[in-house]
Amino acid sequence: MWNSESVKRQPSGVIMKSVVVVYSSKSDNTAKIAQAIATEVNCQALKISNEEKVSTVDLKSYELVFVGTGIYAGNPNADMEKYLRMADFGDTKQFAFFITWGGAGTTCQLVTEKLRSILEMKGQKVTTDIFSCYGGWRYALLRRGHPNIKDLEDARRWSREIVSHMQK
Numbered sequence: 001m002w003n004s005e006s007v008k009r010q011p012s013g014v015i016m017k018s019v020v021v022v023y024s025s026k027s028d029n030t031a032k033i034a035q036a037i038a039t040e041v042n043c044q045a046l047k048i049s050n051e052e053k054v055s056t057v058d059l060k061s062y063e064l065v066f067v068g069t070g071i072y073a074g075n076p077n078a079d080m081e082k083y084l085r086m087a088d089f090g091d092t093k094q095f096a097f098f099i100t101w102g103g104a105g106t107t108c109q110l111v112t113e114k115l116r117s118i119l120e121m122k123g124q125k126v127t128t129d130i131f132s133c134y135g136g137w138r139y140a141l142l143r144r145g146h147p148n149i150k151d152l153e154d155a156r157r158w159s160r161e162i163v164s165h166m167q168k
């Protein structure tokens, strides 16, 4: 049944089967962005967490992988870092990072450089086009309410651009 709500929720029409979103998230900030991207580009969003067996998330069959993480004391989410270090990606594919953070200093740059070097050492390609937005947390006033509607919209637009760039 089509109605205005379901029409709004339809993906942009950009469909590329070999795209996937993987993310790690402690307080669901990065999860919200992951879901927005997955809906926009019509793909799965797979959570990487410590409880799950790393081997169950197999990226070999994908061409484009969106990777999302929050930042913890200047580091990526430990589950994501461990996963990227251990995973067998198969052939070379394209990775694109999305980050939620508190805006502390250069930690976003530190984290993306760390993840980039892990992937490049494994022969993977990483775009320099990175999405980041603030993510608030319960015990701090700073950044409360993020990611907000605009952040989600920005993430959707960014993901569309990444996918369409890949298709050229």
Ligand SMILES: Cc1cc2nc3c(=O)[nH]c(=O)nc-3n(C[C@H](O)[C@H](O)[C@H](O)COP(=O)(O)O)c2cc1C
Pocket (backbone or CB within 6 Å): 024, 025, 026, 027, 028, 029, 030, 031, 069, 070, 071, 072, 073, 074, 075, 077, 100, 101, 102, 103, 104, 105, 107, 108, 134, 135, 136, 137
């Ligand atoms: C213990 C802790 C440490 C954090 N360290 C940083 C940091 O170093 N730099 C930063 O910008 N944000 C930092 N943040 C903010 C988180 O990166 C931000 O809230 C993020 O959206 C969390 O994502 P997640 O809920 O998807 O895990 C920290 C938050 C917590 C709770």
